[in-house]
Amino acid sequence: METLLAVLADVQFWRLVLVMAAPLMLAALGELLMERSGILNVAIEGMMAVGAVLAFVVTFRSQSFLAGIGAAMLGAAVMAALLAWYAVTQRASQLTAGLALFILGLGLASLIYRVSIGIRLTPPRVPTLPPVAIPGLGELPLLGELLFRHTALVYAAVGLTLLASLGLFRTPLGLRVRATGENPRAVDVLGVSVAGIRYGAAVVGGLCIGAAGAYLPLAITGTFSEGMVGGRGWIALMLVIFGRWTPGPACLGGLLFATVEALEIRIGILTKVIPPQFLSMLPYLFAIVVLVRITQGAQAPRALGVPYHRESRT
Amino acid sequence: MRTARTCRRELLVAVLVACLGALAGGLAAPPAVTAGAAPGKMGMIMPGTIQDSDFNTLGYLALQQIQKQHGLAVSHSEQVAVADAERVAREYLGSGYSIIAFHGAQYLTMVQKLAPQFPSASFIIVSQGRGLPANVWNITRKFHEGFYPLGVLAARATKSDKIGYISGIRLPDFIASLNAAYEAVKQTNPKAQFVYAFTGDQNEPVKARQTAEAQIATGVDVIISSLNLGILGVVEAARGARTPVYVTSFYTDKSAMAPKVYLTSLVLDFGTPYAAIVDHILKGQRGGNYDMRPGSGMELATILNTSPEVVKQVQAVFQEVVRGKAVPEILDRIVVP
Numbered sequence: 001m002e003t004l005l006a007v008l009a010d011v012q013f014w015r016l017v018l019v020m021a022a023p024l025m026l027a028a029l030g031e032l033l034m035e036r037s038g039i040l041n042v043a044i045e046g047m048m049a050v051g052a053v054l055a056f057v058v059t060f061r062s063q064s065f066l067a068g069i070g071a072a073m074l075g076a077a078v079m080a081a082l083l084a085w086y087a088v089t090q091r092a093s094q095l096t097a098g099l100a101l102f103i104l105g106l107g108l109a110s111l112i113y114r115v116s117i118g119i120r121l122t123p124p125r126v127p128t129l130p131p132v133a134i135p136g137l138g139e140l141p142l143l144g145e146l147l148f149r150h151t152a153l154v155y156a157a158v159g160l161t162l163l164a165s166l167g168l169f170r171t172p173l174g175l176r177v178r179a180t181g182e183n184p185r186a187v188d189v190l191g192v193s194v195a196g197i198r199y200g201a202a203v204v205g206g207l208c209i210g211a212a213g214a215y216l217p218l219a220i221t222g223t224f225s226e227g228m229v230g231g232r233g234w235i236a237l238m239l240v241i242f243g244r245w246t247p248g249p250a251c252l253g254g255l256l257f258a259t260v261e262a263l264e265i266r267i268g269i270l271t272k273v274i275p276p277q278f279l280s281m282l283p284y285l286f287a288i289v290v291l292v293r294i295t296q297g298a299q300a301p302r303a304l305g306v307p308y309h310r311e312s313r314t
Numbered sequence: 315m316r317t318a319r320t321c322r323r324e325l326l327v328a329v330l331v332a333c334l335g336a337l338a339g340g341l342a343a344p345p346a347v348t349a350g351a352a353p354g355k356m357g358m359i360m361p362g363t364i365q366d367s368d369f370n371t372l373g374y375l376a377l378q379q380i381q382k383q384h385g386l387a388v389s390h391s392e393q394v395a396v397a398d399a400e401r402v403a404r405e406y407l408g409s410g411y412s413i414i415a416f417h418g419a420q421y422l423t424m425v426q427k428l429a430p431q432f433p434s435a436s437f438i439i440v441s442q443g444r445g446l447p448a449n450v451w452n453i454t455r456k457f458h459e460g461f462y463p464l465g466v467l468a469a470r471a472t473k474s475d476k477i478g479y480i481s482g483i484r485l486p487d488f489i490a491s492l493n494a495a496y497e498a499v500k501q502t503n504p505k506a507q508f509v510y511a512f513t514g515d516q517n518e519p520v521k522a523r524q525t526a527e528a529q530i531a532t533g534v535d536v537i538i539s540s541l542n543l544g545i546l547g548v549v550e551a552a553r554g555a556r557t558p559v560y561v562t563s564f565y566t567d568k569s570a571m572a573p574k575v576y577l578t579s580l581v582l583d584f585g586t587p588y589a590a591i592v593d594h595i596l597k598g599q600r601g602g603n604y605d606m607r608p609g610s611g612m613e614l615a616t617i618l619n620t621s622p623e624v625v626k627q628v629q630a631v632f633q634e635v636v637r638g639k640a641v642p643e644i645l646d647r648i649v650v651p
Contacts, residue, residue, distance in 0.1 A: 012531045020524065114365060119374065121566050123367035123543065128550060221519035223546045226363050226393070228520055265528040269509050272648075280514050 007266045011146050018146070018154060021258035023048075023215040025157040025251040027236035028243070029164050030208030032250055034080070035240055036168060037201035038181040039087050040305035042098035044209055045233025046105020047076040051213020053109040056224035057116045059126045065218060068126075069153075072214035073207040079105060080206025084199045091307035102233075110226050125222040129153065153215045157251070160208065164247040177201055181301030184308040194308050212236070238287055244298045253290075260286045356380060356413040356592065357406035358390040359399055361420060362517050368542040368565045369516075373417035376588040384592055386413070399424045407432055413595060415588070416440070419485045425450055436600045438591055440584075442486045442645055448601040451591045453584075456607035457487045458494035460580045461538065462641045463614060463632040464562050465498025467577055468506075468536040470624040471560060475506040478534035479650075480525055480541060480548060482516030486645035488540050493644040495538050498631075509534060510650055516542040523547030530555050536577070537561045549575060560619055567615040578628075579615040586611055609636035 007013055027044055034041045041047075051072035059068030079101055086097035117124055129151040133139070137148040168174035179187045180197040188194050212232070217224045235257060243250025260283045268279050356377070364374040374390060381388045389411070391402050399421050403414055407428075412435050416425055419441035429437050429447035439446075440453045468477045477499055481488040496508050509529055513521045522544035526537055530551060535558065539548050545563045552559040552575040560577045569576040587604045594602065606612055614632050617625045635641060 010531060012527075016524070016527055016531075110363075117365060119365055119371060120367050121371060121375075122568060122570050123546060125546060125571055128554075216520060220523055220550065221547050222550050223519060223543075225366070225517055225519055225543045225546070227515075227518065230518060230520060262524065262528070265511070265525050266531075268511055268525075269528055269532060276512055276514070 004267070004270065007263070007270070011142055013262060013266070015146050017255060017258045017262050018150065019219070020261060021251075021254040022150075022154045022157040022219070023212040023232055024236055024239060024254035024257060025161060026153070026208050026212035026215065027233060028239040028250045028254055029157075029160050029247060030076075030080075030205035030212065031236055032205075032240045032243070032245060032247060033164065033168075033177070033201045033208070034205035035304055036181045036245060036301055037177050037198045038184060038301060038303040038306065038308070039084060039198055039202055039205075040094045040098065041080065041083055041202075041205065042095060042237065043079065043083060043101035043105060043233075044236050045229055045231070046102035046108075047079045047206060047209045048105075048213035048216070048229045048233050049109035050079060050105045050112075051076045051210035052216045052228055053112045053224050054210075055214030056126065056217040057112060059218060060124055061116075063126075065129060068218060069211060069214045073210035076210030076213060077203050077206035080202040080209065081199065084202035087202075087307060088195045088198045091309060094305050094307075106226075109224075113224055113226070123223055126218070128222045129219045151219050153211065153219055156211065161247050161251045168247065178301070181303055184303050185310075188308070188310060198308075209233075209236075235287065238291055241298065241300075242287075242291060245301060256290070257283055257287060355387045355389070355406075355409075355411040356415065357403075357411040358388070358415040358417055359394050359402055359406075359421065360390060360392050361394060361396075361418040362542060363392050364390070366517060366543040367568070368545075370417065370542070372565060372582065372584045373415075373588075376584040377415070379585045380589060380592050383589055384596065386592070396420050396424070400428065403428055407435055412436060413438065413592065417584075419443075419487055420483070436595045438588070442490070446601070450601050451595070452603045453587050453591070454603060454605050455487055455582070456605055456612070456643070457491035457540070458643045459607050459635050459641045460564070460612045461491035461495045461540070462498045462635060463608075463628050464538050464578070464580060465495035466502050466631045467562065467617065467620070467624065467628045468495065468538050469499040469501075469503035470627060471577060471620045472503070472506055472536045473558075474533045474535040475503065476533040476535065477506055477508050478526070478529035478537040479508070479510040480522060480529070480537055480539050480544075481510075481512050482514065482518070482522075482541050482544055484512050488512075489648055490643050490645045491540050493649045494641055496650045497642060507533075508650055510648070513541070513544060515544065517544055519544050519547030519550070521547070523551045526551035526561075527554075530559055535559050539563050546571070569615065569618060573618060576618050577620060578617040581613045581615050582606060583611045583613075607635075608632055 031041055031044055054075040055068040055072035058071040083101055086092045087094045131149045131151055134148040138144045176192055176197055180194055184194040216228050239250045239253040242253035264279045264282045268276055358377045360370045360373055362370040364370050377388050394402050406414055415438040422441045422443050425437050425439045429450045437450045443452050446452055479492050492510055499506050499508050511525045513525050522541055526548040539545050548561050549572045552561050560575055562577045564580040565582050567579045567581055
């Protein structure tokens, strides 16, 4: 009988961890960008659902992955821009607007699928994204299979993490984004448009979240099902806090969560002593425990969720 | 002099009174199903989406068939959580629906609660329920009989001697099917190992794929699945496996999706039992049991990707079950070690 150590030593196990962590990483990156600029987005789940359905339907109709992923990113970006309009222009409660968009997103995803696909006895499916081996590196023993033979979206998740880290902390634009989230008045005084930064961050964040949504049908299942996002949007929200609003740690958190999730399934196969209901709870229990521990001392962007008004005296 | 504020206040009071009056009127005289009323409306409550191309789609199609055949007005509610089922059913009953179908065994307790409260309505449930009220028709799916031949197929088709079973929720039906498949494997290929998992959701392909991949990583090369939409995740896992992995499914034949990884499907037809039951209800027989079993609403789809001898053996076993071969039905515990 396979032991837990054998599971942890299995390259396939870690490879699957990376596969399942990728959508979490992409969604967390998108949310992080928005929150760094000061916009709190609790509609990630709804945006991912819209991204997932658009990715599937457009790919199904056009037979083009690019079109599907593009549609998903655009759909989520439109929702993010709508949230930004509520947050920045209307100065409404971002929590309320986000929750409304979350519910809207879930319903819209179901509606789009119902109208586009209808009722069939054979479920429609699309081929999933093929793995792309990086020339040279893909042939390396162990590491090749673990890191260098994945789908384009996995590489995008890793690449965007590096890009976001560099962009936020090494470029003037990144500094402006962070400053907008900490002290928008200071940014305004310098003549930089706070609204422009927040809208821009929202749209870019939405693009990432849309890609995360597209990942689910195009890389994992080949189909769309209502509820397929399965709470990953909320996990992404947690990962931003876990990572203390920094791309690298947020994505590491995604890997950690995916590891616990994968272990839950493997332990369920190895032994029946532990009730499966407890195992299902494990990743979320882990998330709560780690979050409580990690967030001690963590500081959110000071202006997160706070509408900026130039004429305000405070 | 009446001010605008006074007028607004009076208008608000008037609206409130009107609302209260409507509410009181609604509560005072809820429309009820009267004894002997012509059963003109049928409602169906389903746990999943009718686009699952599976269990719920079959229920929906059966409902449409009843509308055409019997001229009943029909309506359905999808994705009804168990906690909401009673409320939804009461809304149907309050709107004059006299036949309520609960298309899912998870609603059994709702039927047991509501049927005595609405003696003039008729209820239909797909479950393993026993001793149900007199105004309830039960459609019993003898899954254990259908999954036994699938176990034989898996036992003969496996090259690694490791077989997996994946289901969603732990309903008695699926526990019985798991136990029957295991018995078949034990009898046909005693050296084969058997692992199982319940993902917690019949319709979650992502979780199903993770579970299937975990089983495949342990050497499983045949997966017997009793998932609804979740089967799509299992198929993707099988397609992505480095060595050949085959799957079985049920309810509908999904082999067209991925013919290279499919063994077969246990195909169910809900149209016949629902139509027969509604016929009985309209003729006055408002309670009873209808068995769906091999040969009666349960058939084996074409068997693929295995040798002709295996196909012949499995079909022979299926016919034995059709003719009455006893297959143990264990609903309350999992016998797989």
